[in-house]
Amino acid sequence: MTNGTICWVVALLPEAKPLIEKLEMKLFPQDTLHPIYRNETGTDWLVVSGIGQLNAASGSATLYQVCPKANVAIWVNIGIAGSQTAELGELIYINAIRKDSTNRIFYPFVFPNLKIKHASLVTCDSPQTTYGKDYVVDMEAWAFYKAIYKKVSREFIAVFKVISDDSEESMNALSSSIIYHLISDKLESLENFRIKAQNLSHDEFRRQSDPEIFKQLVNNFHFSFTQTQQLKRSVKRWYILFPNKSLISAIQGYDSAQEILRRINEILDDAEVDWGEY
Amino acid sequence: MINQIFVEREIENHHRVKSILKSFPSSTPIYIDKYGELFNKKKQNFRVQKSFPNLILASKNGKHILQVPKSFGIGSSYNFYFSHMYNCLYDCDYCFLQGMYSSADFVLFVNYDKFENEIRQKMEELKGESVTFFSGYDCDSLAFEKISGFVEHFLPVFEELPNALLELRTKSIQLQPLVSKSPIENCVIAYSLMPHIIAKQIDRKAPSIEKRINVMEKLSKKGWQIGLRFDPLIFGKDWKAMYSNLFSDIFQSVPKKSIHSFTFGPLRFPKEMFKSLIKLNPESKLLSGPLTLRGTKMTYKAEVEFEMINFCTDLIKSYAPEALAFNCSGDF
Secondary structure (H helix, E strand, C coil), X not given: CCCCCEEEEECCHHHHHHHHHHCCEEECCCCCCCCEEEEXXXXXXXXXXXXXXXXXXXXXXXXXXXXXXXXXXXXXXXEEEECCCCCCCCEXXXXXXXXXXXXXXXXXXXXXXXXXXXXXXXXXXXCCCCCCXXXXXXXXXXXXXXXXXXXXXXXXXXXXXXXXXXXXXXXHCCCXXXXXXHHHCCCHHHHHHHHHHHHHHHHHHHHHCCCHHHHHHHHHCCCCHHHHXXXXXXXXXXXXXCCCCCHHHHCCCCCCHHXXXXXXXXXXXXXXXXXXXX | CCCCEXXXXXXXXXXXXXXXXXXXXCCCCEEECCHHHCCCCCCCXXXXXXXXXXXXXXXXXXXXXXXXXXXXXCCCCEEEEXXXXXXXXXXXXXXXXXXXXXXXXXEEECCHHHHHHHHHHHHHHCCCCCEEEEECCCCCCCCCXXXXXXXXXXXXXXXXXXXXXXXXXXXXXXXXXXXCCCCCCCEEEEEECXXXXXXXXXXXXXXXXXXXXXXXXXHHHHCCEEEEEECCCCCCCCHHHHHHHHHHHHHHHCCHHHEEEEEECCCEEEHHHHHHHHHHCCCCHHHHCCCEEECCEEECCHHHHHHHHHHHHHHHHCCCCHHHEEECCCCC
């Protein structure tokens, strides 16, 4: 597995515990509005947001501020939900999210071939004891999605629910231990998702990252903001067009930001792309 | 290939929707109000969607056929284009669709009858005039044929409209339904072409040039008219030798009499679109090459562009009459 990042947003501690244990996460030693956990390698981060939409939005925002790779992470809301038709204990991959009593719908991206049942979801403000026929019901997903959708693209957001109740009786019977087992029993089924998510996050990190030499040049010479942006692109172009040619040698003797940039661009603008043997 | 299928509720009972859904028996469609709820929204990652595209079945409203720029044409007095689909199976570095849409999902407009009616109406308005209808600017005309049945539907339409010419622009090696039908005179199968080695690197997911030439040969033997579209022309080391080899390969396989037309188009991107393409594909060799801002377009230096067009035009004259050369450099 590559070093992508997954940020988990979970309402309750009993829902979070199986993930914390499996992914060997520890409480993040900083004073944050919501408790945050992370593993040693920084590939998995988790926030326990508390129940309801306000908490889900606030918990997501808190984790976004704390996680250093939040902008390239895959964001996952996982928790329990009610349903009349899905089986108790079933894991559901949410493909549409609606807020109760509104018509606005989010369509989260869904990875193909995960062999997890798909369904739509309605987020309500209070616990429900009547359930729709063709959707599951929760109290957080809408607010989670709405908060994170402002920060990352939809392909980086996922919602999973484990069906915990289908009636008032089953809802009242839910205990911390039952909730813990409902989630923990499904973590194996999420393993394929985790691999795909880590890879996607890693690819995005690579796409957005800057070459080492760019950082060195910016640290050693005074580039204005505009020049820095130009340099970033020019250095990337250099490594694509001249993978075996030293950039440092090409700019040896040039000792101002402006001269360095001009020299690199002169060479790039006269380059003939080598498409290889034809 | 297709991730999820979305269907506009309004057309859930449309016969074409039903038949398309039959091709995906394991997929449960998600019903939506309008394709715009999903397609081309902000905060979408085009590159990820390109790997896992959704199919959105929709109904097109408003105008179905649009005028092309004045400089664009292959010999008719009037020129229009129409798009039964947005986005393409292939993933070409220079494709303007990635800069135009934030989504890589396929939107297929199933109400072909509306397109057909407008085409017939336009021909009625322009009675006696020659008119070309270009298809394949927001998608590939043939690549999705097995699912869309687009060509299957429109060939008989154009057969009834002898003054109308249909251009199907493609990189596909899809032969059906063309090989199982008798060719019609007013249809050109126009292939986008570039030197093999370059296509291998920048026409991602598209069939190789060798395969495209093979298909052109088969269709020309069957009697179909072939269009050669060298658009965009790609610059680089040894470009003259590469284009010389390409023309030689084409004309060894496709007889001169089957060539309807050929066009050359310069590589060009609107400035803002170029910025988006770089963000999406920062490792592209093509986009990292020596492109410069000329007016509002990122393109090769004028002298490079002119030299390429002049060289290729002169060279192709030794294979095909100059009268078949047309200009398709206008921007949509």
